[in-house]
Amino acid sequence: MPDLGLEVLWKGRNFVRLLGGLWTALRISLLAVSISIPLGMLLGMLMTRNNLVLVVLTRFYLEFIRVMPQMVLLFLVFFGTTRWFGWNLDGELSSVIVFSLWGTAEMGDLVRGALISIPAQQTESAAALGMTRPQILRHIVLPQTLRRLIPLSINLITRMIKTTSLVLMIGVVEMLKVSQQIIEANRMSSPNAAFGVYLTVFLLYFLACWPISLLSKTLEKRWS
Amino acid sequence: MDIQVLRSYFPLFQTAAGLTVRLGAEGIFLALLVGLICAAVRYWKIPVFCQIASCYIEISRNTPLLIQLFFIYYGLPKVGIRTSPEICGVAGLAFLGGGYMAEAFRSGLEAVDSVQKESAFSLGLSKNQALLHVILPQAVSVSIPAILANVIFLLKETSVFSAVSLMDLMFTAKDLIGLYYSTTESLFLLVFFYLMILLPVSLLGTWVERRLRYAGFGT
Amino acid sequence: MAAELLKIEHLQKSYDSHVVLKNLSLFVDEGEVLVVVGPSGCGKSTLLRCINALEPVQGGRILLRGRDIHENEKNLPKLRQQIGMVFQSYELFPHKNIMDNIILAPIIVQKRKREEARQEAMELLARVGLENRANDFPRQLSGGQKQRVAIVRSLIMHPELLLFDEVTAALDPEMVREVLDVLLDLARQGRTMIIVTHEMQFARAVADRVVFLDKGKIVEESAPEAFFSRPQTERARRFLDTFSFETVRKSG
Numbered sequence: 001m002p003d004l005g006l007e008v009l010w011k012g013r014n015f016v017r018l019l020g021g022l023w024t025a026l027r028i029s030l031l032a033v034s035i036s037i038p039l040g041m042l043l044g045m046l047m048t049r050n051n052l053v054l055v056v057l058t059r060f061y062l063e064f065i066r067v068m069p070q071m072v073l074l075f076l077v078f079f080g081t082t083r084w085f086g087w088n089l090d091g092e093l094s095s096v097i098v099f100s101l102w103g104t105a106e107m108g109d110l111v112r113g114a115l116i117s118i119p120a121q122q123t124e125s126a127a128a129l130g131m132t133r134p135q136i137l138r139h140i141v142l143p144q145t146l147r148r149l150i151p152l153s154i155n156l157i158t159r160m161i162k163t164t165s166l167v168l169m170i171g172v173v174e175m176l177k178v179s180q181q182i183i184e185a186n187r188m189s190s191p192n193a194a195f196g197v198y199l200t201v202f203l204l205y206f207l208a209c210w211p212i213s214l215l216s217k218t219l220e221k222r223w224s
Numbered sequence: 225m226d227i228q229v230l231r232s233y234f235p236l237f238q239t240a241a242g243l244t245v246r247l248g249a250e251g252i253f254l255a256l257l258v259g260l261i262c263a264a265v266r267y268w269k270i271p272v273f274c275q276i277a278s279c280y281i282e283i284s285r286n287t288p289l290l291i292q293l294f295f296i297y298y299g300l301p302k303v304g305i306r307t308s309p310e311i312c313g314v315a316g317l318a319f320l321g322g323g324y325m326a327e328a329f330r331s332g333l334e335a336v337d338s339v340q341k342e343s344a345f346s347l348g349l350s351k352n353q354a355l356l357h358v359i360l361p362q363a364v365s366v367s368i369p370a371i372l373a374n375v376i377f378l379l380k381e382t383s384v385f386s387a388v389s390l391m392d393l394m395f396t397a398k399d400l401i402g403l404y405y406s407t408t409e410s411l412f413l414l415v416f417f418y419l420m421i422l423l424p425v426s427l428l429g430t431w432v433e434r435r436l437r438y439a440g441f442g443t
Numbered sequence: 444m445a446a447e448l449l450k451i452e453h454l455q456k457s458y459d460s461h462v463v464l465k466n467l468s469l470f471v472d473e474g475e476v477l478v479v480v481g482p483s484g485c486g487k488s489t490l491l492r493c494i495n496a497l498e499p500v501q502g503g504r505i506l507l508r509g510r511d512i513h514e515n516e517k518n519l520p521k522l523r524q525q526i527g528m529v530f531q532s533y534e535l536f537p538h539k540n541i542m543d544n545i546i547l548a549p550i551i552v553q554k555r556k557r558e559e560a561r562q563e564a565m566e567l568l569a570r571v572g573l574e575n576r577a578n579d580f581p582r583q584l585s586g587g588q589k590q591r592v593a594i595v596r597s598l599i600m601h602p603e604l605l606l607f608d609e610v611t612a613a614l615d616p617e618m619v620r621e622v623l624d625v626l627l628d629l630a631r632q633g634r635t636m637i638i639v640t641h642e643m644q645f646a647r648a649v650a651d652r653v654v655f656l657d658k659g660k661i662v663e664e665s666a667p668e669a670f671f672s673r674p675q676t677e678r679a680r681r682f683l684d685t686f687s688f689e690t691v692r693k694s695g
Contacts, residue, residue: 069383083407165288195302198295209286343534347548348524
């Protein structure tokens with residue numbers, strides 16, 4: 001059996017350190033998601049208003065954020081704003097800002113889509129029953145919107161987690177960075193460590209994302 | 225912003241953008257191929273291959289490209305599989321994109337009502353004739369918006385190529401920022417070139433989606 | 444005495460544990476128009492789908508000119524050419540225009556010449572009053588027009604037997620007539636047809652024989668006049684009653 005470099009993981013606290021790196025990635029994504037969801041809802045509702053200025057502004061924000069690779073956004077915030085505004089942002093804070101901006105745009109689009117997907121007859125028939133606008137929102141529109149929205153927002157979490165792997169590139173110490181350090185430190189004793197460690201990182205990411213996508217898929221099926 | 229600096233950086237970014245587009249196109253082409261094969265294997269429910277395809281799709285969709293690239297570029301050589309940075313980038317993109325493309329094709333195939341197939345059968349068409357003349361044309365046109373969305377997604381994903389020392393747009397920008405501290409000019413050109421690459425595809429996607437919606441496929 | 448075209452013997456059909464057709468036997472003579480009526484869920488549509496081998500059966504035989512339809516999977520396309528079927532939801536192919544919808548099967552299944560197929564398609568379209576819509580796409584047509592095209596599409600294959608599965612159920616009332624007129628015309632030409640319908644007036648006018656199906660069994664089978672004016676069973680009487688209304692106008 002060739003040496004696959006797996007034994008490095010069990011040396012000292014290596015595996016715990018790796019998990020610590022994963023936790024950094026998860027922490028950034030969870031923080032960004034919890035900022036994105038309320039802001040995205042607000043954005044989505046603003047986008048369904050018939051205000052031209054609002055429509056143009058929100059559209060521009062949405063399109064720019066969504067067409068740019070997240071790496072570019074990270075660079076703009078981490079290298080750009082620190083230069084232009086002279087403030088000091090560390091990598092982790094920059095990532096939270098970027099992923100929140102990105103998540104808000106994605107969430108906003110999902111909310112907008114869910115809101116306009118409810119047929120007008122639904123609100124009309126509720127109005128015909130004598131319901132007031134808040135009642136219609138509370139009992140008719142919101143429940144249907146949420147059913148569409150919840151699976152998609154859960155899916156957004158997995159996309160967020162996958163994207164956090166990028167923060168390595170602006171110097172945040174997450175799982176990939178930790179693995180590099182582990183591999184480097186054990187270069188002499190286990191030259192094949194890169195295989196085992198990166199495979200483990202690969203699997204850990206999969207284990208973090210897969211259950212969440214399964215949940216999202218199940219909910220989507222059940223509620224469609 | 226210094227115009228002189230912009231002018232001197234421009235050719236560097238141009239070369240880098242060329243690399244991004246070329247590797248992106250190659251990776252996307254392979255991703256379409258992989259996706260098509262997976263979709264076909266699952267459509268015909270070919271035993272074993274069908275399960276392998278399903279596993280592959282879950283894995284490729286639930287892991288980040290950057291990690292996939294690290295594994296291919298730094299991990300695989302340890303077991304004797306060595307690749308050049310370019311092949312690694314293209315292979316990674318194809319591995320990631322194949323899963324997404326397979327799902328796009330599948331949703332297209334599922335969108336065609338089974339009664340359409342039955343009505344083809346009742347006219348005497350064989351299974352293959354029904355697939356070729358009735359189901360595929362409809363499935364493809366349903367899949368096109370999702371495929372274009374995947375193309376944009378994959379082009380954006382190429383931005384991690386610099387991690388395997390490919391001199392793409394990100395690499396060039398980071399290099400110039402690090403070397404000469406010319407942050408503003410580098411970032412401006414970075415955004416400019418990504419817009420030049422991605423905006424046309426994005427606009428095409430919007431246009432196609434509108435057209436298909438207007439055509440109102442279905443009854 | 445006309446020859447027997449279709450013969451069904453002891454047909455059994457179920458989905459998992461749910462039995463849809465129970466030991467059903469039936470025949471259709473050449474040139475005969477058989478109308479099948481019954482409450483929804485009685486198995487009428489399933490019966491047609493079994494005849495066209497769109498559903499596997501769990502027992503019994505369906506013979507077209509003495510040949511078992513379900514006997515050989517390979518022969519299905521060939522057998523199905525002899526049976527035309529029109530669906531409730533028209534099922535025109537949305538990516539092909541009207542002409543291409545009609546000539547697809549003649550060309551790729553029967554290997555006929557394109558020109559010859561086009562010519563016959565035009566003649567058939569003219570018969571249903573749609574000769575000027577040949578180059579339109581299905582989405583440009585009304586429901587009634589689409590259904591007439593669907594009928595033409597199966598006629599061009601020269602089937603010996605035509606199956607109509609509630610072909611007017613999805614149509615607006617004013618379009619029902621134009622489709623039913625086409626069916627009446629086909630009956631006059633002496634075509635063999637099995638029609639599943641909820642249009643009782645039409646059934647009475649077009650049928651040579653009526654079969655009343657309930658819970659997967661043939662409850663009554665008789666000539667149309669007899670069935671509609673003197674139903675023999677309580678179940679048929681109750682079913683027919685659902686189509687008539689008592690006047691509720693208040694006096695004074």
